Each structure stands twice: as structure tokens, then as C-alpha cells.
């Protein structure tokens with residue numbers, strides 16, 4: 166990737182090319198959340214759009230933990246809550262720590278979530294083909310089962326895509342190819358992601374009857390629960406876990422920074438998810454269930470620093486391909502970021518078409534538009550969040566500290582009781598965390614989170 | 615210029631199918647649909663013939679409306695036209711009305727010089743339909759073929775019979791059924807798929823074929839499934855691969871006269 170900078174420069178500095186009649190106004194590579202949102206936005210504005218995905222049905226192999234926040238989706242598909250293949254609306258969110266023997270969880274169940282039903286668990290194998298179908302209904306030509314091989318670049322401008330020796334041309338190519346954006350990297354439009362910018366997610370879908378799910382988690386027919394855990398029971402490893410209810414299955418999994426796994430020589434993430442599943446407070450929740458799906462996927466977690474230049478002559482980067490995902494240990498969101506980037510990119514293409522100018526200068530409006538949404542703002546606000554989520558104490562010492570404090574205060578052992586201050590002090594010294602260090606850490610978390 | 619048809623069936627991906635222990639029917643709801651694998655070889659055999667002799671390939675399937683994607687997939691590989699034979703009157707057909715309806719469709723489309731089928735399907739595996747079509751239409755037929763060439767006015771069909779190759783010369787028009795893995799099918803290309811999706815497919819219903827409702831679909835089916843039994847997986851003794859085990863395998867093969 167030595168000529169990466171030079172490539173970008175070459176691509177960005179060219180003038181608008183005239184005299185060619187491209188096949189499409191826009192080609193979208195990838196029918197994930199980002200690509201379909203872009204295709205829907207553009208096709209509804211009457212643009213001539215081609216959306217290509219390597220899976221058939223489109224997007225069918227994509228993977229998420231599975232809670233979709235639908236604020237942005239509602240903008241392009243107002244009837245999504247009744248039409249989309251959704252699992253359960255989330256009205257119960259839990260966050261907590263797991264230690265070897267305990268779980269410490271905040272259980273937040275609220276009518277606020279119930280009233281607007283904006284968060285839903287989804288299974289991407291159903292949800293993504295639905296979104297692609299919506300793109301087709303809006304007028305886009307959706308072609309499944311084709312892997313785009315490379316980008317066609319002429320005069321420092323992306324002019325189309327190549328496959329089986331054919332070139333299909335467009336004014337703009339929208340790269341929504343996901344977390345491992347091979348085409349963008351090979352064309353020098355962005356750098357390959359480094360270990361420190363990636364996390365690995367491993368997920369299982371476990372079949373369980375609706376009845377069992379509703380009984381076990383105190384849910385109604387439509388409502389659902391989503392929990393996130395910081396796992397402090399797996400030694401020094403920095404592991405987060407999620408546990409979501411679907412209609413007739415549970416989606417659960419673990420997430421860990423790539424660096425962390427490499428540093429600790431972990432090659433079998435499978436063991437980690439097994440350990441999470443067998444935790445004393447998780448195992449009973451999935452008892453009697455059978456694993457029906459298993460998958461692993463990368464997550465871009467480099468934050469704002471790993472977001473590349475989002476546009477150039479004849480192209481834009483969307484969703485995961487642009488590193489647009491957010492995680493702070495309590496939430497992991499990428500689908501909504503993908504959708505909002507798709508909408509903004511689509512709007513930018515429509516405006517560029519009105520100007521008949523698809524140069525970098527004209528497409529810059531994409532970044533302006535995205536910059537005014539939460540998507541880029543969040544990544545800026547939480548610029549240093551990795552310092553918190555990568556702080557090993559978050560996964561080792563603090564969960565145990567909390568456990569120690571709760572044991573002292575909530576466990577009657579026929580001993581004289583202590584003041585909370587002393588409890589904390591003793592628990593901290595037992596784990597040999599300096600009080601000052603703990604306080605600065607807490608302050609750091611407070612400041613960055 | 616040969617007028618070529620390829621009959622394809624959309625089947626559930628065999629990896630995804632389970633059997634419902636209560637109703638004893640196949641549970642296909644979780645399964646992704648694919649083109650019946652030998653039908654992909656049948657299409658490739660047709661494409662090879664077209665490459666050499668010129669001609670037009672029509673892919674035909676009888677199935678539910680959602681089977682259109684199977685036709686588009688085949689057009690993406692190079693077939694020229696797609697025909698979806700669909701109608702609620704055709705539903706529930708066993709192999710007899712399936713063959714009859716497909717033969718009638720071929721007739722309705724003006725007949726063909728050659729019709730390619732797969733050897734059998736992965737979901738029902740009767741292997742009846744190809745020969746059935748040939749009989750209804752009165753065409754020549756060759757089954758379990760892996761290569762077809764044209765020497766006007768004959769087709770030369772090659773079939774593997776254990777240890778030898780049989781070469782048949784059959785007259786026109788003909789039906790051939792192609793074996794699984796007979797050839798290496800080409801992949802769909804983006805350009806051809808775009809053309810296919812733009813062109814779309816043509817639907818043929820019974821208002822076009824005008825077949826007697828008593829002879830098609832469930833009504834026209836002489837067989838019914840009386841019972842299905844779920845067979846337990848045979849117990850496999852795992853063998854750790856190693857030189858010793860390999861020796862054992864070889865000695866068993868020699869013992870049974872399979873190798874000398």
C-alpha cells in the first residue's frame with residue numbers, strides 16, 4: 166500500500182470528465198444495511214441505480230449481534246415497524262459484569278422503549294434480503310450472487326466496476342462492502358484496517374421456543390430483552406458479551422479486540438463463547454436450546470481516527486467500509502450508522518446529479534451531511550473510548566471489586582458489619598488497586614464515556 | 615441454429631433440510647433454494663452445444679412464483695430465455711403430471727431440437743421426469759449422459775458405463791438427461807445477470823396450455839405419499855488417519871477384491 170497516499174491524491178485532484186454516458190447514475194457494491202439504504206434513497210429520487218451483492222438472496226450472509234435502532238430506517242421506510250422481518254422490540258436493556266461466580270447487572274425495563282418501539286432484535290439473514298427487496302421496489306436493479314472483482318478507474322476517477330472481464334459504468338460507485346473492504350483497499354481509496362482498529366465478534370443463534378423465551382425473560386409475545394456484559398471471568402482477556410432475544414431464538418456472542426486476542430495468543434474464539442455460554446448465570450437461560458447458526462465477523466472499532474477520506478472522484482465509502490460503527494462497552498451499534506451513511510450518501514449523489522458534477526469537490530457534500538448527524542459526531546465525542554474499553558482493569562479488577570463490595574454489604578455472614586467506605590477500601594487493597602489509581606480510572610471512564 | 619431447452623427445478627439446499635417427525639414431511643422452510651445441482655450441469659452441456667453450433671437456449675421450470683430467481687440465475691450463466699410454468703392447477707404434481715405439463719409447455723413453445731434435463735433431483739430423486747417428457751413428446755432419449763455433440767441431423771451422446779464410455783447416436787428431436795458433475799459449469803456473470811433481470815422471464819399458466827385439470831397437479835397425480843420413515847444416522851466409527859489405519863483400509867479393500 167505504498168502508493169496509497171499518491172492514489173488518493175490522483176483520484177481527488179481530477180476534473181469532471183465529460184463525454185461519457187455511464188450505464189447507471191450510481192452503482193452500489195454491497196447490499197448490507199448501508200448499501201440498501203443508499204439504493205433506496207437514490208432510487209426513490211428517480212436515479213438509475215444498480216445494487217450488487219455477492220450473496221443470493223442479497224445480504225443473506227451478513228451478521229450482527231442483532232439490535233437495530235430504527236430512527237434512520239424510518240426516514241426511508243416509514244412502515245418498517247409493520248413490514249420488516251423484525252424479531253422482538255426491546256423494552257428491557259441490561260448491562261452488567263460477569264465474574265467467575267457472580268453476575269452484577271443493571272436491569273432497565275422501561276415504558277419509554279415500549280411506547281416508541283424503536284429498537285428491535287433482527288436476524289440479518291431475513292432482514293437484509295427484505296431491505297434489498299425494498300430497494301428493488303423503489304426502482305433499483307438489484308443483482309444478487311455476484312462478487313464485484315475490482316473498480317474501474319480512469320483519469321484518477323472511479324468510473325465503474327469490473328466483473329468477469331466486463332466493465333459496468335456509473336457516475337458514482339458507492340462502496341458499501343463491509344468491514345473488510347477489499348475493493349476500496351486495492352484501489353487505494355483507504356488503508357487496510359489494523360488489528361488495533363478491529364474487534365472480532367463470534368455469535369451463535371440458539372433455538373428456543375417462544376414460550377420458553379417469554380417465560381424465562383418475563384416478556385410478552387412481542388417484547389424482547391437485550392443484555393450486554395463485560396466478562397471478567399475469562400482471565401486477563403478483554404471480552405464483552407451480548408445476549409438478545411429473538412422470536413424463537415437467542416442471539417448471543419462475544420466481542421474482543423483483535424490486538425487483545427493476538428497478544429494473548431488466542432486462536433480459538435470458539436472456546437471463549439463456550440465459556441460465556443457455560444457461565445452459571447447464562448447457562449440456565451439457554452438450557453434446552455440448540456445452536457442453529459454459528460458465525461464470526463469483524464467489527465470496525467477504531468473510532469474517528471480510522472475513518473478514512475469518505476469520498477473522492479466518482480466514489481464514496483459507506484458503513485463498515487468507512488469504519489462507521491460505534492462501541493463503548495455498553496452498546497455496539499453499526500447497523501444504524503450504516504443506514505444513516507447510506508441515506509446521506511444517496512442524498513449527496515442526487516445533489517451531485519442535479520449539478521452534473523461527480524468530482525470529489527461535488528461529492529464532499531456527503532461528508533458535510535454525515536457530519537451533521539450523530540454518526541460522525543458520536544465518533545468524535547467518544548474519540549478516546551478505546552482507552553476505557555481497552556483498560557484491562559475493566560475486565561479484571563473492577564468486576565471483582567464490585568463483587569467484593571456486594572458480598573460484603575449484601576451477604577450476612579454473622580460478622581460485624583462494616584461501613585461502605587471501609588468495604589471499598591478493603592476490597593481495593595485485596596486486589597491491590599491503589600485507591601488513587603482506581604479513582605483516576607473512574608475519572609477517566611467518566612470523562613471519556 | 616439449434617433450438618434448445620433446459621428443464622430445471624428449484625430445490626432446497628440439501629444441507630438445510632430436516633424431516634418433521636410428526637407430519638413426516640420435509641421441512642424446507644429454513645432451507646435456501648438452489649437450482650437442482652445436475653440441472654446446472656445440464657445447462658452447461660446445453661451452453662457447450664450452443665457455443666459450438668449456435669442456437670437459442672430456453673430454460674423452463676415448473677414451480678411456485680418464487681422460482682423465477684432460479685431462471686434468472688440460469689440466464690446469468692448464459693441461457694437466452696426463462697419460462698416459469700406456474701399455476702395453482704399445477705401444484706402438488708407427482709412425476710406423471712410434472713412430465714406431462716413440461717412436455718406440453720415444450721410443445722406450446724413450438725417444440726425443441728433438444729431438451730436437456732438433469733439425471734434426477736436432490737429432493738425427490740425419481741429420475742422420471744426427463745424420460746417422461748420424452749415419452750409424452752415422442753422424442754428420442756438418452757439418459758445419464760455427460761457430453762452431447764451435434765452431427766447433423768444426429769446428436770452424439772456420451773454416457774459413462776462402469777469402466778467404459780458408451781457413445782449413442784440419436785435422432786432429432788431428443789431429450790437427454792445429464793449426470794451430476796458431467797462438466798464444470800461456468801459461473802453467472804454480472805453483465806449477463808443484468809441483462810437477465812432487465813429482460814425478465816415469461817410466465818406460462820394453464821390458460822396458455824389449456825390442459826385438462828384432471829390430468830395436472832394433485833388431481834392428475836396417481837401416487838400419494840403414504841408414509842415416510844426417518845432413518846437414524848448410521849453409526850460411524852471414527853478412524854484417525856495415520857499410516858497404520860491406511861494399511862488397514864488397504865487390506866480391507868484387497869480382502870474384498872475391490873483393489874488388487
Ligand SMILES: Cc1cc2nc3c(=O)[nH]c(=O)nc-3n(C[C@@H](O)[C@H](O)[C@H](O)COP(=O)(O)OP(=O)(O)OC[C@H]3O[C@@H](n4cnc5c(N)ncnc54)[C@H](O)[C@@H]3O)c2cc1C
Pocket residue numbers: 621622623639640650652653656674675676677706707708709710712716730731732733734735737738739740741742743744837838839
Ligand atoms: C416428500 C415428497 C414425496 C414425493 N413422493 C412422490 C411419489 O411418491 N411419486 C411421485 O411421482 N412423485 C413424488 N414426489 C415428487 C414430485 O412432486 C416431484 O418433485 C416432481 O414430480 C418431480 O420429480 P423429481 O423431483 O423426482 O424429478 P426427477 O425426475 O428426479 O427430475 C429429473 C429432471 O427433470 C427435470 N425436472 C424435474 N422437475 C421439474 C420441474 N418441476 N420443472 C422443470 N424441470 C423439472 C429436471 O431437469 C430434473 O433434473 C414427492 C415429492 C416430495 C417432496
Ligand SMILES: Cc1cc2nc3c(=O)[nH]c(=O)nc-3n(C[C@H](O)[C@H](O)[C@H](O)COP(=O)(O)OP(=O)(O)OC[C@H]3O[C@@H](n4cnc5c(N)ncnc54)[C@H](O)[C@@H]3O)c2cc1C
Pocket residue numbers: 194195196197198199200217218219220223224225227228229230231232233234311312313314341342343344348365366367368418420461462463464483484485486489490497498499500501502503
Ligand atoms: C458480532 C457482531 C455484533 C453486532 N451487533 C450489532 C448490534 O447489535 N447492533 C448494530 O447496530 N450493529 C451491530 N453490529 C455491527 C453491524 O453488524 C455492522 O456495523 C453493519 O452490518 C454494517 O453494515 P454495512 O452495510 O456497512 O456492511 P455489511 O452488513 O457487512 O454489508 C456488506 C455487504 O457487502 C457485500 N459485499 C462485500 N464485498 C462485495 C463484493 N466485492 N461484491 C459484492 N458484494 C460485496 C456483502 O455480501 C454484504 O452484503 C455487530 C457486528 C458484529 C460482528
